[in-house]
Amino acid sequence: MITKEFHLTLEEARALAICSQHLSENSKLKDPVEVVRALAGVQYDPNPVVSQNHYLVLWNRIPEFKEEDLDRAAYHERTLIEVYAMRRNKFFVPTDEFILYRKATRQIRRWGGSDADREAKECTSEDKRAEDMVVQAFAKNGPMVQEQLWTNLRHYEEWKDYVKRTRSGQKVKAPPLISAFYRMLRRGDVIVADRLPGTFRQPVFGLKDLLIPGPWPNENVTEEEATRWLVLRILKAYGITDRSHIAYITGLPSKKVEEALEYHRKQGLAATASIEGIRGQWWVIPDWQMVIEKNNNHRKISLLSPLDNFVRNRKWLNKLFNYTFTMEYFQKKNMKWQLSILFGSDFVGYVDCKADRKKNQFLVKSAEIKCKSKCLSAALDNSLLNLAKFHGLSKIIYL
Template sequence: MTTPLRTLTRQHARRLAISRQHLDGRATPPLLDLIRDLGCVQLDPIRHVERTHLLVLWSRLGQFDEAELERLRWQDRALFEYWAHAASLVLTEDYPVHRWRMELLHDDANSRQARAWKAWFDEEADTMYPLLDYVRAQLQQNGPMLSRQFEEEAAKFPSRWYNGRYVPRILDYLWSKGEVMVHGRLGNQRLWGLAETFWPDWTPLESWQPEQVTAVAAQKSLRALGVATPTQIKYHFTRQTYPALTAVHKQLLQEGVIEKVQIVENGQPLKGDWTMHSADVPLLEAIQAGNWQPHTALLSPFDNLICDRDRTELLWDFFYRIEIYVPAAKREYGYYVLPILHGDQLIGRVDSKMDRQTNTWHIHNIYAQPNAPADEGTIKGVGTAVQNLAACLGATQITWGNLPATWAALAKLEQ
């Protein structure tokens, strides 16, 4: 007898995702456990409001002891910087998952990325190979170094990301291969050192087979998403780095580790082979029974909940694109726009900038989605989210620009 598919509404799917992302109203877990559930927290140098990893954590934790995060990174080394869906903080306990990507760069025959690097090295062999040896030797001799501490006489190459310097590019190559790691930060500058001196004694340094890598990574991705299709699983966490996902996904289904579900809206199922992790069934059942606590928060443009733009539009009817690289005159909303999560809906966005000279948070524009609620609870929720982020930013003053007419009362809330 065939067991009927578990059925969710889109609202159930949203609430499950929000709960798994710790963006609902429940008490949040300790910092390391929170990051463990997220899988990764993206890093980005832009500080127009604040750096994204802090925004992501503040949305969930509110103000927290940032010294604890620094301890986890540089003393305990329970976290390290590496590629996930972008450059991110990831867990040292997940090292075997990330090692698979590192090993790809050692495999010219089967890795397009490895071949691309080799082609560039070969094209500029007189510069690249001696410089590669030099960088390795300097790190071996001196220990961790900033990229600017390397003497470099080579001519520059055209680049918008590396100022045309070869050494940062070589360090990036060695980092991607797992030969060097970020040992610390001086402001926004990375302190590079040999990987062999970075890992704590308890690090699981073993190399896994591709299927084992994917079995672990796919479950981590799926649990972070709540409910997802294979395409969404592949786009999350270790983005596009899921060898043999089709076969592994099928095996996880057969073993009952994950299960098929359907999402129904207005009597019609959403397209796609949707699955959820069996461990999250009790959470889903609680949500479907009405046991769910809402929360209002301003999200980073790079927040894990919305980093898959297509999924965000499918489940939330919220079209979102980062406009950092769009000319100012052509931007629809602004340079660095924070989506507003209210309960299980994305109801608007905040275009703002933090002035650290005057400790003033300038809110240029707030945009409400069509049919966004404007009741007292919504205004209070959005206002509280703004005030909470202002406190995290250390803003002593908020200036208000353009507000939706229905949300004009925001500017009158106490700061």
């Protein structure tokens, strides 16, 4: 059944996107796993200027969320897993959906090639022996950080040299043993078993079969089926989007995205749409009106990390919300870490914050806010106070 084309006002389109991203006041999801599932994954990022991105994403969507809630799901219950997927490097996704993300994104090119290309090339007897050595090391010693792994494999100096040279920008071919480890990590044979306490949360690695016994769910799905599934999942995660937005988020070629959307349109699971005042073809979930009715946003305030799912593609954001910001991730000195302020259905500016954990202070370094009001000021002050408490910090300092 092919659904008709819908026509949305700008207000309806914005409300739909906010509700689909579970940023509305009445969002019912409270379980981190289900929020990650609904968002089509949450990007892992180590930047510790404030709480890491994956924690902030959930803090904005789950009342009373604590960092240990995500850690428990990922590293103890193992209902979430870190995976190399989509255009960006690492995401948390539900463990039972790992294979779907994996198969849908194997052909995506990152770091100079795709995982499918590497697996086709790195399949010699030497590569297999290297993988066996990695398996034996983990089987004998259990989960380890990389320093322990390479020490046990008597490969520590080679690994240090490889890391040093790659970080300096050199194009270096990884030795077979190191290549085997990273190949197994991307494939899911080795997983992040835990993360150590500390600012950057060093990963502890282990064998998937020892930590999550048995086959992956959905192992028999085809690449085409997985791609269709991922495109639909992204559409549902945003409610309304366009082909280029999905291609940007996933890394899939635009042609594959278009083919998947057309497939779902014929199944009645997706529909084309137009937005009043915005040019171009959009795609929408057919039950969009019901989503808006169930999740009226009112005047909730959210402080969104630059890597939050909602603002990650600034082109889509600017088209739909007439808002953008400058990303300064790779700037070493005086870097802004802008938390975009979503108030109701409008972006009203940003605050640049930093958590000074040594001094027990939450620093508000600068702010740029349009359309100031008493209502907004009160909501923002309260949200910053809650964010400071989330970091375990008792003082807010406005610089």
